[in-house]
Amino acid sequence: MxxxxxxxxxxxxxxxxxxxxxxxxxxxxxxxxxxxxxxSVTPNVEVAAGTVWPTHFAFSHYVKMWAGTNLGSGMLNSVIICGSSSAAAILLGAIAGYVSSRVRFRGRTGFLSLLLAFQSIPTVMVLLPLVIVMAGLQGLMHIAVIGTYWAVAVAYLTFALPLVTWFIAAYVDSVPRELDDAARLDGASTFQGFIKVIMPLIVPALAVAGLLSFLVGWGDLLIATVISGPGTHTVAVALDSFLATQEGQVLPQFGTLMAASVVSAAPVVILYLGLQRFVVAGLTGASVK
Amino acid sequence: MPLPPKRRRDHADRVSSRTRRQRADGALFRRDLRPLVLMMIPAALVLIIIDLAPAIIGVINSFRLLAFSTLEHWFSAPWLGLRNYREALDGGGGLSVSGLSATWHSLEYSILTTLLALVVGVLAALSVSRRTSSATPVLRALYLVPTALPLFTSSYLWYSILLPKTGLLDVFRHAVGLGNTPNRFLVGGHSFAALVGVDLWLAWGFIYLFALAGLQSIPRELYEAAEIDGATRVQKFRYITYPGIRKLLAVGAVLSTFGHYNDFTLPYILFGAAPPTGVAVLPTTSYAAAYSIYNFGLADALAVIGVIAIIIPVIVYIRYVFSGKAA
Known part of the structure; x- marks a missing residue:
């Protein structure tokens, strides 16, 4: 036994x-x-004094924080920005990853390594050129760029897209080419074959890709601080500016800050746990080679 | 089979002229390449505009005098040759630490954190790889919580735990009589340990995911055969588990190392804009160069030095893992 x-x-x-x-x-x-x-439920006075077990639970933090911080609009902005950047990363990355897997062009390995190497470039270095490119567009086309939703989303795409492309290329490598050919023989165009045959097979990989690129934006503070504007501040910026107003105060509202942190973390934790199975399956698939 | 339309007949004719085997390794037919290339165009353009171009502009700017005043006309900013690099390396130009020391601290911290996270992540994956009790699914989810927390949230959390005197750590030490002196994790001598420790806490879940995925891809038969051969636990790990998860772990390790190496949020929230020297890492140093002394050329030079310093060991490592010598 x-x-x-x-x-x-x-x-x-x-x-x-x-x-x-x-x-x-x-x-x-x-x-x-x-x-x-x-x-998050300890009265602010007691958090400041270092009390570990509160005398009474201040559940009111979860009510008051919506007025005291820009949490509500920050979360909405983060959902819009991260949602659109991860949707774009999935769509463009799936196509680019699929093509990079199927076409054995010269320098393919180099191209794939370069995608991975992009993750080694510090945000600070990409940030200024991005601002320059965006400011250039702004001046050239007389439209607002910096401070808009899509500017922030594009900035996150800078990091998400190479990662997603690389990951999906690795995953599609494990999908037999015979499936592409079968779709073609049944009269589907290359693009139709990709959408109808390949896409459903790589759902776990798309889930990993979407999750990773969503997290890039949700956790970021640096890019959002520089590129987002007053109406598009993300949840990280909202919390950071709340923290900044509390520092040096007689009674910093750390309890309220923690309540806001819990609420701002909840969507991604739920997303992560919900996609758990897909993520493991997606990573397993990418490793079979 | 219904009569195929013309396009399809061409296709079928060619199929018949080749064997199945040739199709498999000759990949797609020449004519099928065109739609693939067309599909790639939008993605390729986006990659070029938002990734390649900014990276190239960044490298070019690292050779220029790019201060706040010259930013408007960045394309005509004066060239400086290697001056930004000299200043970055010896810590001139208003930097609080030299680029060499910042690079060294970044390398040290990111590689150390990844190594520790590999050990913890693999142990964690082994501990829940099969449902051994009703706690297993709960633990599988719990293990993901630190990694799933947004970076700024967990950074604030640890900031408040480590806060001298009033943080959980000092309150606990006081309560159990382990001393009254405020800890020096955020402000002094132990800041490096704090950075590595906190980052390990937030990062091992990422490696755990890769390890768990790797474990699922190993066929059970291998373990059963090893069992029959009387292999010990260590031998099973050494000859079955490790080779089975090695490549996936390597990918996780590289991504994780890059993540720590470039992470701005955690060091910034823990130690602020003027960190103790031991934790003055590259991202905060080049951020200071760019946005507090407004020397963007210097910031880019620091970033280029940083990329070179991390990419070389990573390439060596990747080649080692994927050449099969490490098996």
Whole structure:
């Protein structure tokens, strides 16, 4: 019986070791996250004084924060911006990744490495040229660019698109070419074959790609600080400017800040957990080579 | 089979003139390349405009005097040759730390964090790779929480935990009698440990995902065969698990290293605009060069130095992993 149950990676860890690993990791996650939840309902006076267990729960933070911060508009802006940049990354990246996988052009490996290498370029370095390009467009076409939704979305696409393209190319490599040919023989055009045959097969990869590119924007503070305008401030900027107004105050509202952080984190945590299975499947698929 | 239209008949004729085998490795037919290339055009244009062009402009600007006053006419800004690079390297031009030291701290911190995250991430994946109790699915989700938290949220959280005197850490130390002196994680000697520790907390979940995905791709039969051969746990890991997850882990490790290396949010929130020297990493240093002393050319020179410093070890590493020598 022992033999039958010992045939997999889970048995590499001795049951005792496994329990220790699980407990230690769970505690290191539960304690800080629990502290965050606790602080979010601790009266501001007590957070400032370093109280760990509040005398009473100040659930009112979750009500007051909407008025005290730009959280509501920030979250809406972040959803619009990150949603559109990840939609664009998925669409363009799926096409570019598919083509890069199917066409064995000269310098293909170099091109794919270059896409990955883009992740090594610091945001600060790309930011100014982007601002320059955007300011140029602004002057040339007499339209507002900097401060608009799409300017911020495009800035995130700078990082999301190469990553998504590279990832989808790796995933499509594991989809047999015979499927492309079969679609073609059935009379589908290349593009139709891609949409109707390939796209449904790479859904897990698209989920990973979408999630990763959504997170690029949601967690970013730097790009949003420089490129977003008063009407398009993202949730990170809203929280950061709230924090800035609290520093040096007699009574900083850290409790309220934590409540706002919890709420701003909730959508991505839910998204992550909801897509969990897809993400693992997507990564597994990209590795089969 | 219905009578094919003309276009399809061409296609079929050509199919019949080749064997199936040739089709498989000869990839698509020459004529099929055109729609593929046409499809690629929009994506390629976007990549060129938003990625390649800004990167090239950045490199060009690193050789120029690009201050606030010359920004308007950036294309006619005066050339400086290598002066920005000299200043970046020796810390002149108003920088608080030299580029060499910032690069070194960035490399040290991002590589160390990734190595630790690899160990924790793989252990975590092994601990939940099969449902062994009803806790397994709960843990699988819980393990993702730190990585799923937005960077600014977790950075604030750790900032408030590490805050001297009033943060959770010092309150706890005081309560259990481990000393009353305020910790020096945010302001002094232990800031490097704080940066690595906090980043490890937020980053191992990413590696865990890659490891978990890698584990799913290993056929069970391999473990069963190893079991019959009487392999130990260590041998199973060494000869089955590790080779099976190696490539995927390498990709995760590279992405994770780049992520730490270029992360501005965490060091900025933990240590502010004037960080202790040990944690004055590249992103905050070049941000200061660009947006507090408005020397954009200098900031770009720092960034170019940074890219060169990280890309060389990464290329060596990738070649090593994918050449198969490491197996």
């Amino acid at each position: 022992a033999g039958a149950r010992r045939g997999d990676a889970a048995d590499i860890l001795h049951p005792v070791v496994r329990t220790i690993v699980r407990s230690v990791l769970a505690l290191t996650i539960i304690i800080p996250v629990g502290y965050m939840l606790l602080m």
